[in-house]
Structures are given as structure tokens and as C-alpha cells.
Amino acid sequence: MDEVAGAIADPVRREILLMLRNERLTAGEIAGRFTISRPAVSRHLRVLRESGLIHDELVGRRRFYVLDAERLSELAEWLALFTRPSGWERRLDALETEVYRTRRERRERDTADPGKRNTA
Incomplete structure (x- = not known):
């Protein structure tokens, strides 16, 4: 390399x-x-x-x-360590996606039935 x-x-x-x-x-x-x-x-x-x-x-x-x-592949793989997301970054991205999905579902539920708002 x-x-x-x-x-x-x-x-x-x-x-x-x-x-x-x-x-x-x-x-x-x-x-x-x-x-x-x-x-x-x-x-x-x-x-x-x-x-x-x-x-x-x-x-x-x-x-x-x-x-x-x-011959560039070994160097490319090494460089990718700095550009692709790590395991933790992928997990945090998944958590962020889940948080946004949950918020969206709550908004949709609250908009559909305003009398049943969840205060949790």
C-alpha cells in the first residue's frame, strides 16, 4: 500500500x-x-x-x-475507513430515523383524533 x-x-x-x-x-x-x-x-x-x-x-x-x-483496491479500502460511517454512526442514524418516524406517527394520530392526545 x-x-x-x-x-x-x-x-x-x-x-x-x-x-x-x-x-x-x-x-x-x-x-x-x-x-x-x-x-x-x-x-x-x-x-x-x-x-x-x-x-x-x-x-x-x-x-x-x-x-x-x-493495485488501488487496498489503498481505497483503507481510505474508506475515513469516509464510510462507523458502526456507531449507523446505529445513531437508525435511532434518529426511528425518533423521526415515531414523532411523525404521533403527529398523524393527534391530527386524526385531536381528543386523544397523548401527553407522554
């Missing part, structure tokens, strides 16, 4: 991952979309390859880079 987190820490590498999300590209096609040098793009591709986030496929004489998003 640390290797993946380190690889995506750089904005250029994150942009490369976004490029590869929907299509496979050659190093030249990737480099053509940046103002940085081709050797710099090559270094970024190496970091992404070594972290397992991308792999290359040789097709004829062309080398295409392909995203391997599976």
Missing part, C-alpha cells in the same frame, strides 16, 4: 493514471500530453510500473501502457 500511495503522490503520475483509465497509450502519446521532457515522463512511467499500477504490453513494435486499477 505504501508503494502505491507513494506512486500516486505525484500529480503527473495521477494524470497519467487518469489518461490510462479508458485507453492504453504509448509512452510517446503520454509524453505528448505534457510539457515536461520525455525522459521525465519515462521516469514517471517507471515508478508507476514498479508500483504495479500500470503494466506494458508489446504489440508488434509498439509498447502500450495499461492501467492495473486492482
Whole structure:
């Protein structure tokens, strides 16, 4: 997970991952979309390859880079610990829903039969 987190820490590498999300590209096609040098793009591709986030496929004489998003799953699961509700939050949400439902039912009952108001 640390290797993946380190690889995506750089904005250029994150942009490369976004490029590869929907299509496979050659190093030249990737480099053509940046103002940085081709050797710099090559270094970024190496970091992404070594972290397992991308792999290359040789097709004829062309080398295409392909995203391997599976490597992001462990990091995504860890990050989700901070974004999804905990057990207590879910229980409190359920309690809040029950309180609102009970209040609504009392209002409806009291509106339907004003003479039988419950003072409890």
C-alpha cells in the first residue's frame, strides 16, 4: 500500500493514471500530453510500473501502457475507513430515523383524533 500511495503522490503520475483509465497509450502519446521532457515522463512511467499500477504490453513494435486499477483496491479500502460511517454512526442514524418516524406517527394520530392526545 505504501508503494502505491507513494506512486500516486505525484500529480503527473495521477494524470497519467487518469489518461490510462479508458485507453492504453504509448509512452510517446503520454509524453505528448505534457510539457515536461520525455525522459521525465519515462521516469514517471517507471515508478508507476514498479508500483504495479500500470503494466506494458508489446504489440508488434509498439509498447502500450495499461492501467492495473486492482493495485488501488487496498489503498481505497483503507481510505474508506475515513469516509464510510462507523458502526456507531449507523446505529445513531437508525435511532434518529426511528425518533423521526415515531414523532411523525404521533403527529398523524393527534391530527386524526385531536381528543386523544397523548401527553407522554
